[in-house]
Amino acid sequence: MELRETTALVAGGSGTVGRAVVAALARAGADVVVGYHTDEAGADEAVERAREAGRAATAVAADLTDAAETAALVDAAVERFESRFGVLVDCSGRTDPRPIERLDRATVSELLETNVTGSVGLAREAVGRFREDGEGGSVVVVTSVAAELGTVDAGYATAKAGLHGFVRALARECGADGVRVNAVVPGPVESPMNDDVLEHLEATRFRGHRTVDTLLDRYEAQPEEVAAAARFLATQPFVTGEFLHVDGGMSL
Numbered sequence: 001m002e003l004r005e006t007t008a009l010v011a012g013g014s015g016t017v018g019r020a021v022v023a024a025l026a027r028a029g030a031d032v033v034v035g036y037h038t039d040e041a042g043a044d045e046a047v048e049r050a051r052e053a054g055r056a057a058t059a060v061a062a063d064l065t066d067a068a069e070t071a072a073l074v075d076a077a078v079e080r081f082e083s084r085f086g087v088l089v090d091c092s093g094r095t096d097p098r099p100i101e102r103l104d105r106a107t108v109s110e111l112l113e114t115n116v117t118g119s120v121g122l123a124r125e126a127v128g129r130f131r132e133d134g135e136g137g138s139v140v141v142v143t144s145v146a147a148e149l150g151t152v153d154a155g156y157a158t159a160k161a162g163l164h165g166f167v168r169a170l171a172r173e174c175g176a177d178g179v180r181v182n183a184v185v186p187g188p189v190e191s192p193m194n195d196d197v198l199e200h201l202e203a204t205r206f207r208g209h210r211t212v213d214t215l216l217d218r219y220e221a222q223p224e225e226v227a228a229a230a231r232f233l234a235t236q237p238f239v240t241g242e243f244l245h246v247d248g249g250m251s252l
Helices: 014-026 042-053 067-079 103-132 154-177 192-203 223-235
Strands: 008-011 032-037 057-061 084-090 136-141 179-186 243-246
Touching: 008 014, 008 067, 008 103, 014 032, 014 042, 014 084, 014 223, 014 243, 032 042, 032 067, 042 057, 067 084, 067 103, 084 103, 084 223, 103 136, 103 154, 103 179, 136 154, 136 223, 154 179, 179 223, 223 243
Parallel strands: 008 032, 008 084, 032 057, 084 136, 136 179, 179 243
Antiparallel strands: none
């Protein structure tokens, strides 16, 4: 299944993985709305990648912790192009790695607000639109193997684990309406963000990613490999409630 006559919204589309997802969905035939928070240059690059693939694309700034901005982002996906809004890929999220002694309530609240509450609110808006037009849709959430293995700091792992429960519950709730909900679960991905996180965690002697082997001859996934998994889940009509790991066997 390809994505002709479909608009895809990629939240967090300005990041390393998000830009790769935008390109992959455009190559599958989708017009793309690139949601971003502060990285305008990254969003512009993502738009250019989609246009190079021959598809229409635009970037829309939105803070997913703000309900009105989240709704406006989904409105843009519905209204901007002639194609039907049918795919949401949520690559949004943030880290704030710190040891438990410094993991105060305010930091936990901020991490949950960004990584969980924002994602839930975005899916709420998208699923509502899918249900309204009666033609179903696809939600793909990019989470992390940290949700299962605890290989990134406690605050981030807690937030991503919350998303795993959300994906399972939403898949059960929305299946009868033709809305599929899946997750891509990457291990370490070659990106500036991953480099920064690993440098911090190693400085604090955190026994995270570097203590868990992959089964292959390299350690990090390429962004394009995560994007290929997102494209697969977005286009498969009989796959829902699935957690597709892109971690070189690390979770095994």
